[in-house]
Amino acid sequence: MKETKAYSASSAASPLSTDTIQRRDATERDVEIEILYCGICHSDLHTVRDEWSSFMPTTYPCVPGHEIVGRVVKVGSGVTGFKPGDVVGVGCLVDSDHSCPSCRADVEQFCPAATFTYNSPDKHLGGVTYGGYSESIVVDESFVLRVPSNLDPAGAAPLLCAGITTYSPIRRWGEIKGKKVGVVGLGGLGHMGVKFARAFGAHVVVFTTSPGKTDDAMRVGAHEVIVSTDAEQMQAHAGTFDFILDTVSADHDINAYIHMLGLDGNITLVGAPEKPLPVSAFALLFGRKSVSGSLIGGIAETQEMLDFCGAHGITADVEVIPIQKVNEAYERMLASDVKYRFSIDMASLKAE
Amino acid sequence: MKETKAYSASSAASPLSTDTIQRRDATERDVEIEILYCGICHSDLHTVRDEWSSFMPTTYPCVPGHEIVGRVVKVGSGVTGFKPGDVVGVGCLVDSDHSCPSCRADVEQFCPAATFTYNSPDKHLGGVTYGGYSESIVVDESFVLRVPSNLDPAGAAPLLCAGITTYSPIRRWGEIKGKKVGVVGLGGLGHMGVKFARAFGAHVVVFTTSPGKTDDAMRVGAHEVIVSTDAEQMQAHAGTFDFILDTVSADHDINAYIHMLGLDGNITLVGAPEKPLPVSAFALLFGRKSVSGSLIGGIAETQEMLDFCGAHGITADVEVIPIQKVNEAYERMLASDVKYRFSIDMASLKAE
Numbered sequence: 149m150k151e152t153k154a155y156s157a158s159s160a161a162s163p164l165s166t167d168t169i170q171r172r173d174a175t176e177r178d179v180e181i182e183i184l185y186c187g188i189c190h191s192d193l194h195t196v197r198d199e200w201s202s203f204m205p206t207t208y209p210c211v212p213g214h215e216i217v218g219r220v221v222k223v224g225s226g227v228t229g230f231k232p233g234d235v236v237g238v239g240c241l242v243d244s245d246h247s248c249p250s251c252r253a254d255v256e257q258f259c260p261a262a263t264f265t266y267n268s269p270d271k272h273l274g275g276v277t278y279g280g281y282s283e284s285i286v287v288d289e290s291f292v293l294r295v296p297s298n299l300d301p302a303g304a305a306p307l308l309c310a311g312i313t314t315y316s317p318i319r320r321w322g323e324i325k326g327k328k329v330g331v332v333g334l335g336g337l338g339h340m341g342v343k344f345a346r347a348f349g350a351h352v353v354v355f356t357t358s359p360g361k362t363d364d365a366m367r368v369g370a371h372e373v374i375v376s377t378d379a380e381q382m383q384a385h386a387g388t389f390d391f392i393l394d395t396v397s398a399d400h401d402i403n404a405y406i407h408m409l410g411l412d413g414n415i416t417l418v419g420a421p422e423k424p425l426p427v428s429a430f431a432l433l434f435g436r437k438s439v440s441g442s443l444i445g446g447i448a449e450t451q452e453m454l455d456f457c458g459a460h461g462i463t464a465d466v467e468v469i470p471i472q473k474v475n476e477a478y479e480r481m482l483a484s485d486v487k488y489r490f491s492i493d494m495a496s497l498k499a500e
Numbered sequence: 501m502k503e504t505k506a507y508s509a510s511s512a513a514s515p516l517s518t519d520t521i522q523r524r525d526a527t528e529r530d531v532e533i534e535i536l537y538c539g540i541c542h543s544d545l546h547t548v549r550d551e552w553s554s555f556m557p558t559t560y561p562c563v564p565g566h567e568i569v570g571r572v573v574k575v576g577s578g579v580t581g582f583k584p585g586d587v588v589g590v591g592c593l594v595d596s597d598h599s600c601p602s603c604r605a606d607v608e609q610f611c612p613a614a615t616f617t618y619n620s621p622d623k624h625l626g627g628v629t630y631g632g633y634s635e636s637i638v639v640d641e642s643f644v645l646r647v648p649s650n651l652d653p654a655g656a657a658p659l660l661c662a663g664i665t666t667y668s669p670i671r672r673w674g675e676i677k678g679k680k681v682g683v684v685g686l687g688g689l690g691h692m693g694v695k696f697a698r699a700f701g702a703h704v705v706v707f708t709t710s711p712g713k714t715d716d717a718m719r720v721g722a723h724e725v726i727v728s729t730d731a732e733q734m735q736a737h738a739g740t741f742d743f744i745l746d747t748v749s750a751d752h753d754i755n756a757y758i759h760m761l762g763l764d765g766n767i768t769l770v771g772a773p774e775k776p777l778p779v780s781a782f783a784l785l786f787g788r789k790s791v792s793g794s795l796i797g798g799i800a801e802t803q804e805m806l807d808f809c810g811a812h813g814i815t816a817d818v819e820v821i822p823i824q825k826v827n828e829a830y831e832r833m834l835a836s837d838v839k840y841r842f843s844i845d846m847a848s849l850k851a852e
Contacts, residue, residue: 203782250763258763258787403776411602411610414790417781424755424778429769430555432793435610438766439791441784 187215213280296458303463470496539567565632648810655815
């Protein structure tokens with residue numbers, strides 16, 4: 149085992165602070181990775197503060213982080229896909245049972261025995277897994293992704309969660325080229341949704357409550373912006389969308405967006421409001437519309453997404469911070485005061 | 501114009517009673533039909549009692565009925581598809597604008613200018629259209645369907661609404677053969693859903709609150725029955741359904757059925773509960789599930805459904821009544837005291 153510096157929270161009420169954790173020695177299937185950057189995802193904050201205690205209580209100390217980009221420093225004897233020096237990524241998953249129907253269908257995120265990157269039972273060391281707010285991580289090679297060399301590693305880190313979360317439903321929708329696609333919310337997830345929908349050739353419209361976000365929405369790739377609080381603007385686009393990606397986790401009126409859909413239109417939720425969403429059955433019947441959910445993506449699809457990003461030069465828009473600013477970053481994330489994702493430069497942890 | 505006997509309601513509080521209405525003379529595109537049977541649909545009752553006043557207020561007198569089977573007595577000079585003596589059907593639609601995107605896509609039910617069979621502006625005579633609780637009807641030939649000669653006309657009548665409403669979402673779901681399909685509710689719609697899902701080769705499971713319906717569910721084609729109030733039975737089937745057809749219009753917990761779906765499973769609503777349904781976003785995200793709506797079907801699809809019924813010998817299970825019992829039938833329908841659809845023998849009206 150190897151001692152590794154990390155930032156952890158010791159309770160739901162504690163800030164994140166310097167800690168030392170153990171990483172296992174690489175087994176023959178493992179890849180040991182020196183972490184370069186780790187994005188900050190809203191799930192990190194939910195877990196640190198035990199806000200999902202009802203279905204996934206947090207074990208402390210908690211080291212969050214599942215948007216990891218790093219460099220391979222060592223590989224086990226059986227590893228065939230990676231070698232020291234490779235730039236790689238690790239997302240929300242670090243293991244699964246490799247044999248259940250979900251694993252066989254390449255949707256390891258639904259494996260009942262999936263091991264999440266943090267706060268998940270650790271098969272090797274006991275306790276729970278520790279995430280990417282740390283110097284290094286050791287991961288089964290089948291959960292390690294190749295990061296295209298032309299991508300900036302700081303901006304590539306959020307692809308591992310925000311990227312795949314938005315890529316997957318857009319990709320699975322079907323032939324989206326030339327279709328009218330809406331993205332609700334322009335944040336960490338939303339801005340990635342805009343980039344992917346645009347890269348796939350859709351006509352992209354951002355729904356936002358903030359008129360001030362218009363220029364920025366256009367800059368990241370939107371063709372149009374609708375201020376969702378403006379009833380007239382909304383009505384002018386009613387019934388015209390083929391697909392809407394809803395990235396908002398706060399309570400909001402989903403029927404207003406169902407109303408925007410045309411025949412056979414679909415709205416897919418990737419944010420998860422805590423309370424059930426009241427959905428009008430009439431709104432679904434008239435126009436044969438549907439509401440779906442989507443959750444990250446499988447490993448093969450995540451690699452496909454990274455390769456697509458390499459081919460199209462897509463990364464997240466990030467504000468790079470030293471890890472010492474992580475608690476402040478959480479507060480700014482809650483205030484939507486970031487364009488659009490924080491990415492922690494892990495050299496700052498090494499230097500401590 | 502031609503005087504025609506009918507049963508109408510003169511107000512939301514009035515029972516249906518004998519009346520005389522006008523039918524137009526057949527134009528060159530029209531088919532004049534002597535009505536043999538008319539099914540009783542829940543929509544008839546909602547409209548007669550003005551229960552949809554908020555979006556489709558009822559104009560009185562109101563002659564309901566949109567599950568019509570009859571015999572052609574006369575055709576206009578330009579009619580090519582029908583001749584006197586043919587057994588034909590008329591469903592929920594009698595006209596549309598023939599040119600909008602919905603009409604061009606063969607989903608005339610979503611045409612903004614669709615003329616519904618009753619309580620819809622009548623382009624020919626002014627006032628509103630009158631439905632099938634009458635001796636005869638005159639309809640544009642493009643909204644007249646051919647009824648296969650091997651089908652009992654009394655049992656064929658409900659195919660025109662209950663049939664197409666359930667056939668359409670099952671047919672559009674994809675290759676359903678060998679899939680596990682649930683049908684929620686065993687009533688006028690539900691029993692047709694069971695017959696269609698079975699005929700398409702699915703493994704069919706009925707969800708019902710009434711253990712007493714088990715034998716009957718098996719008789720109409722179910723392979724299994726789940727009593728939805730039995731938590732143990734429900735849990736045993738959790739996550740195993742590919743598709744669920746939800747025919748229930750009363751308030752009910754849709755999340756319990758989302759929980760029954762497996763990966764990428766879909767539940768389609770064909771009943772329309774008045775209040776919005778609380779849908780758990782988490783339930784949709786984990787398993788990439790979806791909730792859809794479906795509304796009757798287009799004319800071409802309705803003909804396809806009738807032809808399918810002819811090929812598979814499918815009709816509704818009906819209790820044939822004289823029209824003089826229609827008010828009593830409404831009360832029995834509200835009490836779910838019918839297996840599974842009333843079909844009015846229109847000879848009883850002629851005899852008045």
